[in-house]
Amino acid sequence: xxxxxxxxxxxxxxxxxxxxxxxxxxxxxxxxxxxxxxxxxxxxxxxxxxxxxxxxxxxxxxxxxxxxxxxxxxxxxxxxxxxxxxxxxxxxxxxxxxxxxxxxxxxxxxxxxxxxxxxxxxxxxxxxxxxxxxxxxxxxxxxxxxxxxxxxxxxxxxxxxxxxxxxxxxxxxxxxxxxxxxxxxxxxxxxxxxxxxxxxxxxxxxxxxxxxxxxxxxxxxxxxxxxxxxxxxxxxxxxxxxxxxxxxxxxxxxxxxxxxxxxxxxxxxxxxxxxxxxxxxxxxxxxxxxxxxxxxxxxxxxxxxxxxxx
DNA sequence: AAGACGAAAGTGGTTGA
DNA sequence: TCAACAACTTTCGTCTT
Numbered sequence: 415x416x417x418x419x420x421x422x423x424x425x426x427x428x429x430x431x432x433x434x435x436x437x438x439x440x441x442x443x444x445x446x447x448x449x450x451x452x453x454x455x456x457x458x459x460x461x462x463x464x465x466x467x468x469x470x471x472x473x474x475x476x477x478x479x480x481x482x483x484x485x486x487x488x489x490x491x492x493x494x495x496x497x498x499x500x501x502x503x504x505x506x507x508x509x510x511x512x513x514x515x516x517x518x519x520x521x522x523x524x525x526x527x528x529x530x531x532x533x534x535x536x537x538x539x540x541x542x543x544x545x546x547x548x549x550x551x552x553x554x555x556x557x558x559x560x561x562x563x564x565x566x567x568x569x570x571x572x573x574x575x576x577x578x579x580x581x582x583x584x585x586x587x588x589x590x591x592x593x594x595x596x597x598x599x600x601x602x603x604x605x606x607x608x609x610x611x612x613x614x615x616x617x618x619x620x621x622x623x624x625x626x627x628x629x630x631x632x633x634x635x636x637x638x639x640x641x642x643x644x645x646x647x648x649x650x651x652x653x654x655x656x657x658x659x660x661x662x663x664x665x666x667x668x669x670x671x672x673x674x675x676x677x678x679x680x681x682x683x684x685x686x687x688x689x690x691x692x693x694x695x696x697x698x699x700x701x702x703x704x705x706x707x708x709x710x711x712x713x714x715x716x717x718x719x720x721x722x723x724x
Numbered sequence: 725a726a727g728a729c730g731a732a733a734g735t736g737g738t739t740g741a
Numbered sequence: 742t743c744a745a746c747a748a749c750t751t752t753c754g755t756c757t758t
Contacts, residue, residue: 605736608736608737612737663747663748664748664749665748665749668748668749686726686727686728687727687728687729688726688727696749696750697749697750698729699729699730699749699750699751700749700750702729702730703748703749706729
């Protein structure tokens with residue numbers, strides 16, 4: 415069996431710098447010199463764990479596969495006997511008992527577990543589409559499992575609960591995806607995802623901090639091919655904005671987009687409002703509104719004008 | 725001609741009586 | 742349960758580069 419491994423990058427293809435920073439949690443690899451996000455959107459073809467049935471197993475096999483939230487039974491399924499055990503049994507009574515138990519066990523398991531199996535396959539599909547790290551995937555699976563146990567899926571589609579769980583997991587790990595992205599990946603309308611997300615987090619009492627606009631910056635900046643300086647300028651702007659309470663109550667993506675827009679103006683690598691709006695999933699109007707507030711309240715007018723004259 | 729700007733009306737969600 | 746409300750969107754006409 416061949417296993418495709420993710421190539422380890424040692425040097426930045428853009429500027430040949432070796433100053434590479436790898437953030438496993440976020441699934442991102444970033445060049446510290448030019449700010450290029452190297453692996454953010456790379457496909458992970460690697461196997462999640464080794465196939466224990468292959469012929470290289472044998473002597474190396476000590477325990478089973480690691481337990482995992484994304485295996486429908488945590489990889490520790492039980493089955494009462496197998497039909498070959500049947501012949502080891504003595505009396506008729508023992509045989510009766512054996513079959514009864516076996517039948518029941520299968521009946522109980524299948525309903526719930528078959529659902530979980532399908533659900534977790536869907537979860538994996540969506541999460542790999544979005545290139546989410548395993549930690550987030552596991553968290554989402556944990557949330558989904560609890561939702562099923564509490565009967566929260568009833569009256570809702572399985573897919574929307576999956577999407578909601580993933581959205582929540584991303585937020586908890588501070589690598590938020592927008593509802594638009596989640597919608598695109600899952601094929602569920604973003605309204606619906608938002609609804610189930612709120613419902614599930616409320617019912618399961620999962621508390622989630624309001625997301626920090628700065629969490630969106632690396633991804634947006636990378637999509638717009640902005641330099642590291644512009645990116646850190648945007649973060650700087652966000653910090654200033656937060657200090658004077660410009661950020662509360664506003665949609666975090668809009669603020670992040672506006673900060674990036676302003677930063678791109680200041681650093682003379684201008685992007686149109688349209689371009690920034692598209693990657694951030696907001697409208698130009700929202701960017702304009704946030705942008706006006708920013709330059710007014712933060713007195714950035716001079717900086718923007720200065721770079722215009724160049 | 726493209727981009728930026730701003731007014732006006734509409735949408736979906738939250739809040740408080 | 743309903744109405745007021747804030748944030749954001751859509752649409753469109755006008756100004757600027």
